Amino acid sequence: MRLSTSFLPSTNPIDETTDIAVVIDILRATTVMTVAIANGAKEITTTCDVQTAREMADAITPRPLLCGERSCVPIEGFDCGNSPAEYSPPRVAGRHLVVTTTNGTKAIGAASLAKQVLLGSFLNRRAVAASLDPNASVALVCAGTDGFVTLEDVLFAGAIVSHFQSQFDQHQLPTLELNDESQIASEMWRSWFGPAMGEPSRTHAAALAARLSQSRGGKNLVRAGYEADLLRCAEMDSVAVVPRRIAIRAGASIFGR
Known part of the structure; x- marks a missing residue:
């Protein structure tokens, strides 16, 4: 496996x-879209631009839910914001959802040339x-926050990298090639949570939410009044669904199960 962060x-x-x-x-786009697909959303169309999102929603029958945020808060006239x-x-x-967010949908666009895209x-x-x-x-691909690296995305990347490092160390994976950012992310994850957290619990979620509150993205949510979303975004391994791109x-990009 070649794993690049x-x-x-x-x-x-x-x-x-x-x-x-x-x-x-x-915090929070890919968490929200994971929740939406797990809760039965039929498709999610993502776009970077607010006006494009409005035009897409107007062109689809029956009209989809128009969802998203700018600077953490719901967009005027939209059906939903960006809270799970x-x-x-x-x-x-x-339902069909059309989603635009400050950072996440831009990252989806940046990844569009990959053969498969997962959230x-x-x-x-x-x-x-x-x-x-x-x-x-x-x-x-970490979305970051307003053009800056943000801790929560790097932590998740580190959790994934750490998982495959453990497989490689146990000879369950024949090869593993990591770039420097993957190694940095894994070191961060392991320094805070160890190689693995075992079966997740409320204690694990609370510890992770506390870490998320220290990040640039987490502080933005607290200032905007969405502190409760930190715990919602830390409910580790609570969903078995992986949203995947099904069309462009x-x-x-359009995502489904």
Whole structure:
């Protein structure tokens, strides 16, 4: 396996040689989209631009839910913001969603040339790891926050890298090639949580949420009044679904199960 981590989408550009890109925006885009798909959303179309999102929603029948944020807060006139709490089964089951966010949908766009694109969050950490082909070229693409590296995305990348390092050390993986950012991410994860956390618990979620609160993205959420989302985004391995790109249309990526 060749496992490359990008702390920002611009640091290691994705091209057609990348088999799988895992886009990571823990706070909160990829967490929200994981929750939405797990709760029955039919499809999620992502785009970087607010006006494009509005135009897409107007062109689809029946009209989809228009979802997203700028600077952590819901966009005026949109149906949903960017909190996992908003994406309950009664709200999203069977629905098409159009989503635009400050950082996450840009990272999805940056990863668009990969053969496959998956969405990763702590909620589906094990499911993401299990879905990665050990013979593939895999890119972990951190969205960052407003153009800056952010701790929560690097932590998740480190959790994935650490998982495969453990497999390699136990001779369950024949080869493992890591770039420097992958090694840095893994060292951060292991220094805080060890090589593995075992079966996750409320204690683990609380410890992770406390770490997330120290990041640039976490501090932004607290200032915006969304501190409760830190724990929602830290519910490790609570979802078995991995949203994956199923189509690209007019520059937008469409995700489903």
